Amino acid sequence: MDDAGPLIIEGREALRQALRGALLGLGENPARVMWWVAPDYLEWPLDEPGVLDALTRWARPHGRLLRMVGLDFESVSRHHPRFTDWRRQWAHRFEALRPVDDERAELPTLMLAGQQAIEVLDRDRWRSRWLRTPSEWRALQEQCEAIAQRCEPAWPSTMLGL
Secondary structure (H helix, E strand, O other): OOOOOOOOOHHHHHHHHHHHHHHHHHOOOOOEEEEEEEEOOOOOOOOOHHHHHHHHHHHHHOOOEEEEOOOOOOHHHHHHHHHHHHHOOOHHEEEEEEHHHHOOOOOOOEEEOOOOOEEEEEOOOOOEEEOOOOOOOOHHHHHHHHHHEEEEEOOOOOOOOO
16 A cells, blocks of 8 residues: 555445455564454454454564453454454453443544554444554554543453352
8 A cells, every 4th residue: 555545445345354354464463552442343354263363473472462442342252252262362462441431422443553554434334444654553543542541441351250
């Protein structure tokens, strides 16, 4: 991709393909921290074996962290059971966050992993864009960090019982 401006993604299936492509490319991605932010992750291809393999390759080096912000992790567990198992195995490289009650209304949908960045602009029409410049990546990083400051831990990897 060149720096001629954002590449627009039109439609649900095109977004799914873009996310798949970005996630499959993770094995070579040097980003130490990856951000996934979405109200839910139903449209994300998280249960695909190739995506999970790429995620594992990305997570292996020391210091990697996937920060996942969402509203409904129960639906992630139901719809993406293989990813849920992956998350348990890689709990030391995973952090789930949920916005506090008064911050839930405007949660964006985005994926940021270094120079791989996709942002959903309109969830009704599934219009999205690839972010392609360092200034866009920095702005998205700052947005993610601001969101995380208004969140609490969520989706523990193990449930404590009595």
